[in-house]
Amino acid sequence: MAFVNGNYGKLKESYLFANIAEKVAAFQAAHPERKIIRMGIGDVTLPLAPVVVDAMAKAVAEMGKKETFRGYGPEQGYGFLHDAVVKYYTSFGVTLDTKEIFISDGAKSDCGNITDIFSDANVILLPDPVYPVYNDTNVMRGRKILFMKGRPENDFLPVPDDSVKADIIYLCSPNNPTGAAYSKEQLEQWVAYAKKNDAIILYDAAYEAFIDEDDATPRSIFTVAGAEDCAIEMCSFSKTAGFTGTRCGYTVVPLGLKRKAENGREMFLNKMWLRRQTTKFNGVPYIVQRGAEAALSPEGLEQCRANIRYYKENCRIMGEILDALGIRYYGGKRSPYIWMQCPNGMKSWDFFDLLLTKFAIVGTPGSGFGTMGEGYFRLTGFGSREDTVEGMERLKEGFDRV
Amino acid sequence: MAFVNGNYGKLKESYLFANIAEKVAAFQAAHPERKIIRMGIGDVTLPLAPVVVDAMAKAVAEMGKKETFRGYGPEQGYGFLHDAVVKYYTSFGVTLDTKEIFISDGAKSDCGNITDIFSDANVILLPDPVYPVYNDTNVMRGRKILFMKGRPENDFLPVPDDSVKADIIYLCSPNNPTGAAYSKEQLEQWVAYAKKNDAIILYDAAYEAFIDEDDATPRSIFTVAGAEDCAIEMCSFSKTAGFTGTRCGYTVVPLGLKRKAENGREMFLNKMWLRRQTTKFNGVPYIVQRGAEAALSPEGLEQCRANIRYYKENCRIMGEILDALGIRYYGGKRSPYIWMQCPNGMKSWDFFDLLLTKFAIVGTPGSGFGTMGEGYFRLTGFGSREDTVEGMERLKEGFDRV
Numbered sequence: 001m002a003f004v005n006g007n008y009g010k011l012k013e014s015y016l017f018a019n020i021a022e023k024v025a026a027f028q029a030a031h032p033e034r035k036i037i038r039m040g041i042g043d044v045t046l047p048l049a050p051v052v053v054d055a056m057a058k059a060v061a062e063m064g065k066k067e068t069f070r071g072y073g074p075e076q077g078y079g080f081l082h083d084a085v086v087k088y089y090t091s092f093g094v095t096l097d098t099k100e101i102f103i104s105d106g107a108k109s110d111c112g113n114i115t116d117i118f119s120d121a122n123v124i125l126l127p128d129p130v131y132p133v134y135n136d137t138n139v140m141r142g143r144k145i146l147f148m149k150g151r152p153e154n155d156f157l158p159v160p161d162d163s164v165k166a167d168i169i170y171l172c173s174p175n176n177p178t179g180a181a182y183s184k185e186q187l188e189q190w191v192a193y194a195k196k197n198d199a200i201i202l203y204d205a206a207y208e209a210f211i212d213e214d215d216a217t218p219r220s221i222f223t224v225a226g227a228e229d230c231a232i233e234m235c236s237f238s239k240t241a242g243f244t245g246t247r248c249g250y251t252v253v254p255l256g257l258k259r260k261a262e263n264g265r266e267m268f269l270n271k272m273w274l275r276r277q278t279t280k281f282n283g284v285p286y287i288v289q290r291g292a293e294a295a296l297s298p299e300g301l302e303q304c305r306a307n308i309r310y311y312k313e314n315c316r317i318m319g320e321i322l323d324a325l326g327i328r329y330y331g332g333k334r335s336p337y338i339w340m341q342c343p344n345g346m347k348s349w350d351f352f353d354l355l356l357t358k359f360a361i362v363g364t365p366g367s368g369f370g371t372m373g374e375g376y377f378r379l380t381g382f383g384s385r386e387d388t389v390e391g392m393e394r395l396k397e398g399f400d401r402v
Numbered sequence: 403m404a405f406v407n408g409n410y411g412k413l414k415e416s417y418l419f420a421n422i423a424e425k426v427a428a429f430q431a432a433h434p435e436r437k438i439i440r441m442g443i444g445d446v447t448l449p450l451a452p453v454v455v456d457a458m459a460k461a462v463a464e465m466g467k468k469e470t471f472r473g474y475g476p477e478q479g480y481g482f483l484h485d486a487v488v489k490y491y492t493s494f495g496v497t498l499d500t501k502e503i504f505i506s507d508g509a510k511s512d513c514g515n516i517t518d519i520f521s522d523a524n525v526i527l528l529p530d531p532v533y534p535v536y537n538d539t540n541v542m543r544g545r546k547i548l549f550m551k552g553r554p555e556n557d558f559l560p561v562p563d564d565s566v567k568a569d570i571i572y573l574c575s576p577n578n579p580t581g582a583a584y585s586k587e588q589l590e591q592w593v594a595y596a597k598k599n600d601a602i603i604l605y606d607a608a609y610e611a612f613i614d615e616d617d618a619t620p621r622s623i624f625t626v627a628g629a630e631d632c633a634i635e636m637c638s639f640s641k642t643a644g645f646t647g648t649r650c651g652y653t654v655v656p657l658g659l660k661r662k663a664e665n666g667r668e669m670f671l672n673k674m675w676l677r678r679q680t681t682k683f684n685g686v687p688y689i690v691q692r693g694a695e696a697a698l699s700p701e702g703l704e705q706c707r708a709n710i711r712y713y714k715e716n717c718r719i720m721g722e723i724l725d726a727l728g729i730r731y732y733g734g735k736r737s738p739y740i741w742m743q744c745p746n747g748m749k750s751w752d753f754f755d756l757l758l759t760k761f762a763i764v765g766t767p768g769s770g771f772g773t774m775g776e777g778y779f780r781l782t783g784f785g786s787r788e789d790t791v792e793g794m795e796r797l798k799e800g801f802d803r804v
């Protein structure tokens with residue numbers, strides 16, 4: 001008799017975005033004349049950079065000719081893309097071996113699949129508020145999960161608590177949903193904690209490209225000495241180059257990183273991840289890898305950075321008006337996300353309803369990201385300039401009536 | 403202290419293709435004048451169909467314009483591709499609901515990831531010889547694995563043995579590596595066994611497109627009545643449309659398929675797989691899904707079938723010469739694979755060495771696919787016509803000297 005994985009029964013159904021969609025649809029139906037401005041969107045809206053489009057068009061043509069057709073590629077990605085990632089990391093002072101880079105279809109897949117190579121006996125430590133994937137993928141394995149609280153007092157950047165014993169720690173910086181980014185000193189504290197506890201840090205750097213080139217905020221956990229002994233980093237072209245619908249990411253597993261199995265056998269995590277990927281994955285489309293390579297070329301980086309500047313300018317405009325209104329917020333500077341305190345002690349969903357009904361603005365209730373998100377609200381800079389300006393003007397003009 | 407998954411330590415290192423590459427390289431270095439013919443290749447070599455290339459070129463251009471750019475798509479695939487798959491299945495008499503179709507980056511990923519939704523207490527039943535992914539992905543979860551023997555006596559098509567109690571059964575038809583394909587009656591036996599034992603059949607149909615349209619051999623397990631209560635089917639565009647480097651596949655999970663968790667809670671496998679995919683996957687590139695849609699259009703199917711006819715004609719040529727030489731073989735008719743008995747009772751690697759050194763032909767030793775593969779050898783029809791003819795001519799002329 002086949003049994004299913006009962007841990008799936010412990011997952012909470014996530015209704016966050018479904019609930020939002022439902023409320024927005026009902027409002028629009030009742031008020032067809034109102035123009036709704038969506039500031040809750042977590043997805044890029046600008047098209048792919050021209051050099052990326054050109055590279056993919058060329059790759060598509062190659063696939064149509066016998067002489068240049070490509071079948072199965074290496075599961076861990078083509079050498080040309082490894083080389084481009086190595087060069088990219090060098091630009092912020094991190095030296096990688098090409099064998100440490102595993103090209104994948106995105107950070108979400110890697111975040112979920114990396115759970116495979118760890119024992120289910122590990123205690124997981126997650127920030128709250130949190131990207132739900134970290135939680136749900138460990139619930140699916142029946143693991144014990146602890147939460148560390150993000151609060152105004154720590155700027156939503158929890159640092160290690162020596163009294164908490166955890167084996168695997170998820171960090172996301174710049175953070176989704178709060179937009180807050182760890183400083184080098186804070187990451188050093190985390191590396192020290194991990195080494196002391198023989199723990200592993202799973203570092204989600206998906207938003208690193210929102211950190212300016214002249215900003216000292218770390219873009220990689222591997223800028224911290226010793227991280228190569230305790231950390232795995234996941235990153236993505238989704239936000240760096242607008243690849244949310246094009247799908248490419250990568251995971252960095254240091255060659256020297258090792259831990260024991262419960263039977264005492266010591267194993268290299270890089271070899272384990274290689275085995276996982278060669279067994280359960282067949283690589284990213286050649287066409288997409290050529291696009292990703294182009295995104296990391298000097299011209300590609302310039303074009304992608306122009307898009308990021310556009311989103312960040314949206315955030316600046318939003319922040320300026322929130323400042324003028326005296327609303328406290330986090331993020332927005334090294335992130336496409338603004339994490340604002342709901343005014344007058346309102347709860348997240350109450351503020352959502354108010355914004356929608358009074359101003360026809362849609363955002364994301366912070367409570368959807370965890371207990372500590374209650375009373376907060378996520379706005380994003382991914383909309384158009386016009387909508388962002390119009391939305392914030394509506395808020396500015398009507399806010400005293402809230 | 404973080405522990406790794408000790409089950410990875412139980413995996414056998416797979417040196418099959420690495421060993422082959424090493425031997426071939428050594429031979430070529432010693433005999434630079436010899437033209438080596440590769441008949442072991444498991445990868446397509448003909449370029450993508452023109453309509454697929456056109457559709458992907460159009461999609462790449464769409465991604466470069468703000469008005470037509472696509473960000474995150476549905477994790478389970480776009481509706482246009484679901485519709486195309488539904489229509490494709492209708493052509494061989496299977497009616498699917500679009501909600502039963504999950505678009506993915508390939509059958510290998512799905513074969514590996516589907517293990518997530520099952521309990522580790524299940525007993526797994528695998529054919530031998532076998533595609534190693536079925537075995538290794540279950541070893542990674544520490545599951546008990548039983549093997550059923552493929553032999554000349556059953557034409558390498560094991561049928562149920564009521565004395566064996568298994569919970570999850572992997573079937574691949576047409577089979578890799580043997581090329582043998584189950585009849586409808588045989589699949590009915592498997593469905594009856596699964597229903598009797600409350601087991602689940604994981605049916606790998608990756609090679610179904612090699613079955614001619616007028617052939618009664620099932621192209622889907624769902625041509626068998628009752629399969630919707632006990633089977634999940636995985637398929638791929640890799641062999642159907644030459645997508646090995648383009649990456650697209652799909653898994654069909656019937657809406658009514660349910661099983662219990664060990665705590666007695668009954669769960670729908672379609673909902674579980676949806677949860678798995680929405681949590682650990684972010685969908686297939688829009689560009690690739692447009693290519694896959696084009697491959698299933700009437701024109702696309704005609705162009706893809708022309709490529710399959712080319713590979714099958716290679717197999718026919720190979721079979722003709724093997725027949726003339728009196729060598730027994732399986733497959734080649736509904737499959738790109740020919741599974742031949744090594745002559746004179748030779749072992750698989752001995753025959754490999756002989757073919758390479760005497761004839762400069764490379765194939766794949768059957769022992770690499772399991773214990774029952776010893777004494778067999780896999781040849782494929784994926785090479786060029788010229789190479790296939792030349793290789794078989796070499797064999798024909800020199801065979802009496804073997």
